[in-house]
Amino acid sequence: MESSHVILHPLSFITEGDEVIVGRADTETYAVFPADAADIVRRLLDGAPLDEAAAWYAEEYGETPDMGDLVETLRGLGFVRDTGETSPVAPPRNVTRFGRLARWLFSPVAGVLFVLAMAVCGYAMAQHPWLRPGPSRITAGDSLLGLLLIVLVSQLAGIALHETFHVLAARRLGVPASVTIGRRLYFLVFQTTLTGLMGVPRSKRILPFCAGLLADALFGSALLGVAWACHGHGSAAAAAGHAAMAALYLTVLRMAWQFLVFMETDLYYVLAQLLRCPDLHALSRAYLRNRYWQFVRRPERMVDQSVLTGHERAVVRVYAPVVFVCSAAMMMGMLTFALPALGTLIHRFAVGIARWSVTDPHWWDSVLTLVFVLLEPALVAAMAFRDHRGGKRSAGTAARIDQLGPQR
Numbered sequence: 327m328e329s330s331h332v333i334l335h336p337l338s339f340i341t342e343g344d345e346v347i348v349g350r351a352d353t354e355t356y357a358v359f360p361a362d363a364a365d366i367v368r369r370l371l372d373g374a375p376l377d378e379a380a381a382w383y384a385e386e387y388g389e390t391p392d393m394g395d396l397v398e399t400l401r402g403l404g405f406v407r408d409t410g411e412t413s414p415v416a417p418p419r420n421v422t423r424f425g426r427l428a429r430w431l432f433s434p435v436a437g438v439l440f441v442l443a444m445a446v447c448g449y450a451m452a453q454h455p456w457l458r459p460g461p462s463r464i465t466a467g468d469s470l471l472g473l474l475l476i477v478l479v480s481q482l483a484g485i486a487l488h489e490t491f492h493v494l495a496a497r498r499l500g501v502p503a504s505v506t507i508g509r510r511l512y513f514l515v516f517q518t519t520l521t522g523l524m525g526v527p528r529s530k531r532i533l534p535f536c537a538g539l540l541a542d543a544l545f546g547s548a549l550l551g552v553a554w555a556c557h558g559h560g561s562a563a564a565a566a567g568h569a570a571m572a573a574l575y576l577t578v579l580r581m582a583w584q585f586l587v588f589m590e591t592d593l594y595y596v597l598a599q600l601l602r603c604p605d606l607h608a609l610s611r612a613y614l615r616n617r618y619w620q621f622v623r624r625p626e627r628m629v630d631q632s633v634l635t636g637h638e639r640a641v642v643r644v645y646a647p648v649v650f651v652c653s654a655a656m657m658m659g660m661l662t663f664a665l666p667a668l669g670t671l672i673h674r675f676a677v678g679i680a681r682w683s684v685t686d687p688h689w690w691d692s693v694l695t696l697v698f699v700l701l702e703p704a705l706v707a708a709m710a711f712r713d714h715r716g717g718k719r720s721a722g723t724a725a726r727i728d729q730l731g732p733q734r
Contacts, residue, residue, distance in 0.1 A: 332397055333407045334371045338525040339364060342602060343637070348405075349525045354502065355404055356524035358604070362387055366396060367405075428498035431491075432533060440544060447547040450554055457550060459575035474698055480573035484545045484580070491541035492518040492592075495534035499526050503534075520595075528599050535595045542581045549574040582659060588652040603641045609634065610646045617646075 340347040346364035349356035359367065362383070369379040376393050383391045400406050430436060451457045489505045496503040501522035518538070523531045549570045556567035587594035590607055598606040612629045619627040634642070679692050 331373065331375050332370050332400070334367070334400065334405050335407050337367070337371055337405060339368065340525060340527060342528060344635075347524050349522075350403070350405055351502075351522060351525050353404055354519075354521040356521065357399075357403055363391075363396065366391060366393075367400065370400075423497070424494060425497055428494040431494055432498055432537070440540065443547050444543055447550045450550065454554070456557070457554060457571075459571060459578050474572075474695055476569040477572045477576060478698075480549070480569070481576055481580075484542065484573070484577055487545050488538040488541045488580075489518050491537035492520065492534060495537035496520055496523065499523075499530055499534070501526065501534070524604070528602070531599050532596055535592050535599070538592050539581060539584055542577055542584075546574050546577040546581070549577060579659075586652050586656055588649045589656075601641050601645070603638055603645075606641065606645055609638060609642050610649065613642045613646050614649065 335350050335352075338347075338349045338351060340349075341361070344361055346359050346361055347356055348359050348364055348367055365386075366379050366383055369382060370376070374382070376397070380391050380393050383389070397406070493503040493505065496518075501520065503522070504519045520534055523534060553567040553570040553574065556563040556570065583589075584591045584593045587597055588607070594607065598604055603609065609631070612631060616628045616631065619625065631639075677692075679689060
């Protein structure tokens, strides 16, 4: 047995049932350890030599641990401090900035104000049917291009607010967060990386994941307030009201999108935390693929899931059908909400291009609007091609360590 020391970087330990999430916050690298293996890591972190930690484990658990394998695993995760390497002594600046704002924004007082604002908007929609969002709001007004440009600006503002709420909710806990651009199927999406939440207790992770949906509700309330204030105040105010209602409709669609948990939306991460299964999506996809290969009698293509715990197996069996339910819900949503709006847009394109000549502003309004609508699918296609050619790197790492310390 080796007698040398292993120097580790500062690590966090979050106990979740029979497992422990061990992580290094400055690199956002986390791994799920069995409780007994985490106990050895704690002793190594406290400065115990390898042979002393192994002797303690043998006395405590009655088995001989494979310390070489453990050290190699810790080194692969970046937990081992090499000679001359230093550990950060202070949190990154982007964790502490706007901390006071974050604490106020998610305080009980702010929560009461948010609920009151949304209640007033709900009352307004109940009393005034014209304030209720619908597909027809997308094409209201004389200039379709002007309306969509206004909607684009407002939606970018809404998305920025959505991601900002995620970031601030994480910084309230001292957790770093970053925003990137990605895609889900054929949709362009903005994503906030919250890997550092693995280093805080599960009960504190829910709010950062829900913060974006809260931002959408507040943004939609503000848009409805603008439409309500503009009603009956002349043509200019009416145009602003039309744009606000169009943006509100798209905001409602973005909020509905969050319920498509199979696409790893914000609510998926909430569900994964509540079910105590951080790798819920990946495990469920592997489970469904295994069932398919089993059905077509190709067992050699199946993925080994023997290391799953009993709890994970039970959760995956229940969650896997959700993938099909959510797929059906997305199709229904497309038929009920998105396709009617798209059909109205296509009708406007066709009428504008066929009715007017090239020298008429209405013709250019229709053509430029068509280009505008096709821009997102083109960007998504470019990103898909880029991902296919080179792939992407994740900002953080979350891993599962199933067979670490002891040799059984």
